[in-house]
Amino acid sequence: MAASCARTVGSLFGKCGTCSSNINTITSRLSRQICSSSALHRKNLAAAGPEKFTVEFIQKQVEEFNIGKRHLANMMGEDTENFTQEDIDRSIAYLFPSGLFEKRARPLMKHPEEIFPRQRAVQWGEDGRPFHFLFYTGKQSYYSLMHEIYAKIQGLERQQDRLRAKGLLSSDAKPLSLGSSRWIIKEELEGIVMETVTDHDYQRFLQLMERLAGLPQAGAEGAEGGEGVWVLRFRQQLEAQASRQAVAALQADAQGRAFSTAEGRRKTSNSSVVLRDGGSGRATVNGSELLSYFPVFQDREQVMFPLQFAGVLGRLDVEAQVSGGGRSSQAGAVRLAISRALLGFLSEREMENMRQAGLLTPDPRVRERDKPGQEGARRKFTWKKR
Amino acid sequence: MSQRSVACTGAQVLRHFGDLADQWQPDWARFPAQFYPIWQHRHWQRCDLLWVGTLASMAARVLTKGIWALCNPRFVPVGCSSHGHLSVAAAQIKSPQIQADINATDKILSQPLETEDFFRLSELFSLKDLFDARVHLGHKKGCRHRLMQPYLFGCRLDQDIIDLDQTVEHLRLALNFTAHVAYRGGIILFVSRRRQFSHLVESTARDCGEYAHTRYWQGGLLTNAPIQYGPGVRLPDLVVFLSTLNNVFQQHVGVRDAAKMNIPTVGMVDTNCNPSLLTYPVPGNDDTPLAMELYCRLFKITVNRAKDKRQQMELLHGLMTPPPPPTQSS
Numbered sequence: 001m002a003a004s005c006a007r008t009v010g011s012l013f014g015k016c017g018t019c020s021s022n023i024n025t026i027t028s029r030l031s032r033q034i035c036s037s038s039a040l041h042r043k044n045l046a047a048a049g050p051e052k053f054t055v056e057f058i059q060k061q062v063e064e065f066n067i068g069k070r071h072l073a074n075m076m077g078e079d080t081e082n083f084t085q086e087d088i089d090r091s092i093a094y095l096f097p098s099g100l101f102e103k104r105a106r107p108l109m110k111h112p113e114e115i116f117p118r119q120r121a122v123q124w125g126e127d128g129r130p131f132h133f134l135f136y137t138g139k140q141s142y143y144s145l146m147h148e149i150y151a152k153i154q155g156l157e158r159q160q161d162r163l164r165a166k167g168l169l170s171s172d173a174k175p176l177s178l179g180s181s182r183w184i185i186k187e188e189l190e191g192i193v194m195e196t197v198t199d200h201d202y203q204r205f206l207q208l209m210e211r212l213a214g215l216p217q218a219g220a221e222g223a224e225g226g227e228g229v230w231v232l233r234f235r236q237q238l239e240a241q242a243s244r245q246a247v248a249a250l251q252a253d254a255q256g257r258a259f260s261t262a263e264g265r266r267k268t269s270n271s272s273v274v275l276r277d278g279g280s281g282r283a284t285v286n287g288s289e290l291l292s293y294f295p296v297f298q299d300r301e302q303v304m305f306p307l308q309f310a311g312v313l314g315r316l317d318v319e320a321q322v323s324g325g326g327r328s329s330q331a332g333a334v335r336l337a338i339s340r341a342l343l344g345f346l347s348e349r350e351m352e353n354m355r356q357a358g359l360l361t362p363d364p365r366v367r368e369r370d371k372p373g374q375e376g377a378r379r380k381f382t383w384k385k386r
Numbered sequence: 387m388s389q390r391s392v393a394c395t396g397a398q399v400l401r402h403f404g405d406l407a408d409q410w411q412p413d414w415a416r417f418p419a420q421f422y423p424i425w426q427h428r429h430w431q432r433c434d435l436l437w438v439g440t441l442a443s444m445a446a447r448v449l450t451k452g453i454w455a456l457c458n459p460r461f462v463p464v465g466c467s468s469h470g471h472l473s474v475a476a477a478q479i480k481s482p483q484i485q486a487d488i489n490a491t492d493k494i495l496s497q498p499l500e501t502e503d504f505f506r507l508s509e510l511f512s513l514k515d516l517f518d519a520r521v522h523l524g525h526k527k528g529c530r531h532r533l534m535q536p537y538l539f540g541c542r543l544d545q546d547i548i549d550l551d552q553t554v555e556h557l558r559l560a561l562n563f564t565a566h567v568a569y570r571g572g573i574i575l576f577v578s579r580r581r582q583f584s585h586l587v588e589s590t591a592r593d594c595g596e597y598a599h600t601r602y603w604q605g606g607l608l609t610n611a612p613i614q615y616g617p618g619v620r621l622p623d624l625v626v627f628l629s630t631l632n633n634v635f636q637q638h639v640g641v642r643d644a645a646k647m648n649i650p651t652v653g654m655v656d657t658n659c660n661p662s663l664l665t666y667p668v669p670g671n672d673d674t675p676l677a678m679e680l681y682c683r684l685f686k687i688t689v690n691r692a693k694d695k696r697q698q699m700e701l702l703h704g705l706m707t708p709p710p711p712p713t714q715s716s
Contacts, residue, residue, distance in 0.1 A: 128620030129573060133592045136575055136622065137601045138614065150585050 053116050061112040068109065085110070141193045142201060149208045152227055156215050181235035183209065188236070209234060245351065245360060250344040260344040264336030266363055269325030271333035275341040279317030281307075285334065286321060299331035306339040306359050310346060336362060490703040497699070498569060505565040505691055508558055510684055513550050516557075519680040521670040522548045524657030534657050537669035546657040548669045560652045560666040561688045564624060567650075568596075568692035572623030575599055576685070577640050579632040583678045587628055590682040594689040597622065599640075603632075608643040627653035628681055629672040630664070637663075654681060 073083040076091045088109050096107040108115075123140075124130040132140040134147070163169045184192070186202045197205075213231050248260045258277040263270070283290040283303065294300045303320075307313050318338060322330045339359040343351055354360055368377040375381055480488075498504040516522065524530075524538070524546030539549035568574060574596040578587045584600035591598030599607075604614070611619050625644045630653045632638050637660055644651045645663045653664040654672050661667035671677045 122616070124620065127571065128618075129571075130597065130620075133595075133597050134588070134599075135615075136597050136599050136607065138604050138607070139601075143601055147585065147588055151589075154585065 058112055058116060061116070065109075065112055072109070139193075139195045139197075139201075142195050142197060142205075145193060146205065146208060149205075149212055152230070153208070153212050153215065156212075156217055156227065160215075160217060181232070181237050184234050184236055189234075192234075245343065245355065247343045247351075248341055258345075260341045262337050262340035262343075264333045264338075264340060264362070266332035266336060267325050267329035267366055269322060269329040269333040271320060271322040271330065271337045273321075273334060273337035273341050274319040275338065275345070276317040276319065277315065277345070279315070281314040281316065283318040284320065290318075294327065294331060296327065299327055302328075302331040302335045303338065306335060306342055306354070309354065309357060309359065310342055310350060312342070312345065316342075316345070332363060335359075494696070494699045494703055495570065498566060498695075503558075503562065505562070505569075505688070505695060507561045507565060507688060507691075510561070510687055511554075511557070511680070513554055515680065516550050516553060516670070519671075519676045520674045521553060521677045521680070522550050523671050523674065524548050529658040531658055531660055533661055534655065534659065534669065537655075537661075538657065548657065548671070553669050556666065556668045557670070557684075560668050561684060563650070563666055564626065564652060564685065565688045565692040567624045568689045569696050571696070573597060573620060574624045574626060574689065575622035576626050576628060577638065578628040579603075579638060580629045580672070580678075581633075582675070583628065583682075586678060586682055590686050594686045595693070596689060603639050605639070608640070608647050608649070621647060622649060625649055625651045626685060627651060627664070628678065630655055630659045631672075 069083055069088060070080045072088060072091050073080040075095075076087075078087065078091075092107055092109050098106040100106050123132065123135055130136070132144070134140040134143045137143050160169065183206055186197055186199070189202060189205060190197045209231065212227070248262045250258045250260050252258055253276075257279075259274055261272065261274050263272045265271070285293040285303075290300060290303065294303065303318075304313070307316060307318075320334050320337065322334055324330070325333070336359075339354060342354070343360075346354070351360075370376050373381075522539070524534075527541055527544045527546060530538075530546055534546075537549055537552055539547045541547065564574065574591075576587050576591045576596065576598045578584065578600050580600075587600050588598045606614050608621060611621055625640060627638060627641065630638055630641055635658070641651060641653065641663045650665040651663070652666040653659075653661070653668065654670050655661045655664065655667045656670070656672045659672075661669070670681075
């Protein structure tokens with residue numbers, strides 16, 4: 001009876017192996033009857049989530065790291081006080097040379113902050129009361145942000161009502177200027193809020209921000225200027241495409257003629273071009289005339305097209321050096337180099353026109369590798385039915 | 387052994403069994419059971435059934451005494467002395483300071499229970515205030531919930547009118563209970579799924595230092611809390627529903643979940659709501675902004691008053707050092 005009692009109690013309390021020893025002390029000299037299969041002991045490890053580290057453990061690791069850093073500096077005979085992370089990496093690579101290809105498998109000594117995953121700090125105090133008033137919603141930062149946005153909207157609307165009641169509402173107040181920026185994307189919002197944001201939540205967030213930004217007084221100065229600045233925190237500036245183009249500067253040679261240099265690549269060809277001003281429109285490639293270097297009309301057309309497009313055919317002299325690749329890719333490389341060198345002679349608008357024409361875009365196409373089990377890059381071996 | 391709900395921790399009872407408690411704790415006792423009363427209730431029911439036999443009957447007697455003893459903390463020494471070798475060393479020498487603190491805390495906690503309306507909350511509102519805030523207006527006759535029939539005064543031109551006499555009484559009880567929970571440092575969660583009043587409810591909760599949930603209710607919030615929030619989380623001790631329906635006019639999931647987790651609930655029930663699962667239902671209008679503002683104001687004042695009273699009592703009984711006087715700024 002007592003033995004069966006022990007076994008039923010054991011099965012109730014289940015997984016702990018130590019429970020049997022407790023029952024021994026209580027029942028004093030009941031033999032260990034619990035025999036459970038391994039199926040009972042198997043835990044769902046995946047459900048537990050990533051391994052959690054306590055704050056004390058991380059602190060201990062940090063102390064050990066700092067002490068180890070000083071020891072390492074001593075070993076290398078360097079200054080213990082100003083031993084940076086690069087010095088640590090260098091010393092470890094010297095002391096523990098590793099031939100492993102995978103960089104993450106090599107010996108490593110980094111600050112514990114970079115090694116152990118960041119844990120969310122405990123959200124409640126000693127008495128168990130959570131710190132944030134929206135803790136029980138599950139997404140406290142996101143919902144408190146929504147709360148704040150709505151509070152601002154209400155504040156602005158009330159202010160408008162007050163002004164309208166006094167008759168001071170000015171109709172020329174314009175909303176925020178949002179021309180050159182875009183709303184942050186969902187990933188950026190997740191980064192701000194540090195919580196998972198679903199698509200639906202993101203849509204709601206955008207709707208609320210649009211509503212706030214659309215209010216008439218949102219862009220005005222004074223107290224509302226705060227709202228405008230606050231809203232811009234959630235916008236990203238868009239950069240104009242053409243302004244990112246690097247323009248080769250014009251230089252002057254001994255005779256005072258302006259010239260500019262640029263480089264271009266296509267497939268495996270590399271080209272470097274010097275454009276000189278005040279010439280008669282002659283073109284030289286690798287020391288020889290254009291006609292003799294590029295006998296094919298198509299190549300000459302490719303080389304001359306940027307000059308024809310910009311309308312400077314008779315004005316600029318071309319001096320090109322090209323190597324590598326075949327005739328067509330060399331022509332493409334020279335063309336790109338000429339287009340880039342031409343930017344120094346042109347205005348912004350003409351540069352934008354050239355960009356739209358595709359003259360400034362490097363051609364990314366390179367030869368595709370051959371794959372095993374196939375004739376070439378795409379061609380398969382002949383298929384035989386039997 | 388009767389299957390009554392136990393208002394003390396399973397771990398405390400286990401401590402009476404001495405080395406059993408020292409060496410091992412079951413899963414459900416690792417989380418203090420006052421936060422999971424349903425767990426300890428279910429397990430103690432099962433334990434009742436299992437503890438049969440020679441050892442079991444002795445343990446059951448001990449268990450009964452232990453639970454009874456813990457529910458009446460004054461009688462703990464009496465209960466302990468009869469357990470013999472199974473009890474933990476009852477002769478724990480407590481320093482007089484700790485004993486005095488325990489006495490003071492007992493007095494602080496028991497004193498409000500002696501008076502009927504200790505926090506004088508009946509002064510906060512009158513029937514006329516409720517009438518002016520249009521609390522008596524219900525929905526149309528077709529929307530009426532059958533169980534709300536007793537709370538109705540009548541029906542005029544197809545619109546239900548709520549009996550404000552009953553409302554006053556229920557609201558008084560509800561506010562009194564809320565005040566007592568706040569006095570004892572309980573966590574109060576304000577819940578409402580009305581988008582119109584979401585901001586108001588959240589601001590109310592923030593202003594009185596409590597918590598709010600006016601957003602999408604994730605299923606396991608109360609019933610699966612240690613997985614969702616982390617182990618050791620404390621659940622709310624009271625849930626106040628400022629509107630018991632959700633956006634599709636069904637009963638809010640929180641009502642059922644709080645009942646499952648043995649968490650008392652206070653709720654403003656309109657004529658289309660089901661009052662049966664709420665501990666303190668308060669029949670009243672939940673659609674008018676004026677009525678909602680009145681409720682929020684009442685709850686805020688109640689909670690603040692109760693917390694201030696607690697601070698006063700602690701100062702009075704010398705448990706708390708008074709805060710330093712504010713520095714004069716010239």
